Amino acid sequence: xxxxxxxxxxxxxxxxxxxxxxxxxxxxxxxxxxxxxxxxxxxxxxxxxxxxxxxxxxxxxxxxxxxxxxxxxxxxxxxxxxxxxxxxxxxxxxxxxxxxxxxxxxxxxxxxxx
Ligand code: 5GP
Ligand code: ZN
Numbered sequence: 001x002x003x004x005x006x007x008x009x010x011x012x013x014x015x016x017x018x019x020x021x022x023x024x025x026x027x028x029x030x031x032x033x034x035x036x037x038x039x040x041x042x043x044x045x046x047x048x049x050x051x052x053x054x055x056x057x058x059x060x061x062x063x064x065x066x067x068x069x070x071x072x073x074x075x076x077x078x079x080x081x082x083x084x085x086x087x088x089x090x091x092x093x094x095x096x097x098x099x100x101x102x103x104x105x106x107x108x109x110x111x112x113x114x
Contacts, residue, residue, distance in 0.1 A: 001046045006098035010044050019075070024060070025067035027103070036106030037077060041068050047099045049088045060099075068103055077105050083112070 001007050008014040010026060019039055020027030030038040043060045047053035053060050072078035082105030087094040 001098070004046055004096075004098045006040075006042050006096055006100060007046050010042070020067055020071040022067060022070075024063040027067060027071055030102065034102075035104040035109060037082070037104065039071070039103040041071075041101045041103060042098060048097045049094060049099055050086050051088065053099045064101055068101065072103070072105075077103070081105060083109055 005014060009016045009028065016028040018026060018028045020041070024045075025041060025043055027039050027041045030040050041064050043053070043064055045057065045060065047056060047060070050061075068084060069078075072082055082103055085102040085104065086100065087102075
């Protein structure tokens with residue numbers, strides 16, 4: 001989508017610090033990190049949110065999770081652990097409407113289960 005900032009990041013029209021890329025997926029650093037390590041993983045193809053993606057192209061979910069798995073193992077993030085979060089809609093506080101998965105780690109995270 002032409003007015004989507006994450007599509008612009010995919011096309012490198014907006015700069016980002018990429019940590020991962022393959023044929024389907026890119027991973028890059030969040031502009032406003034909420035943890036020592038805060039990455040965003042997105043499919044190169046535009047979808048609005050996880051429901052949109054699951055309806056239209058559910059295989060993209062495995063593309064993204066394979067990428068997260070690969071990155072987390074090669075970067076060492078998986079050895080200490082991490083959290084994956086996706087927000088949807090208003091109550092979920094979604095602000096960018098290109099499906100994305102926050103990968104948070106690099107330190108002990110508060111919140112869920114602690
Ligand atoms: P949401 O609230 O939609 O789940 O998350 C959107 C995330 O995108 C936020 O954490 C925000 O900091 C990040 N973000 C927004 N614009 C940009 C940008 O231009 N570059 C990068 N790297 N991250 C962005
Ligand atoms: Zn997009």
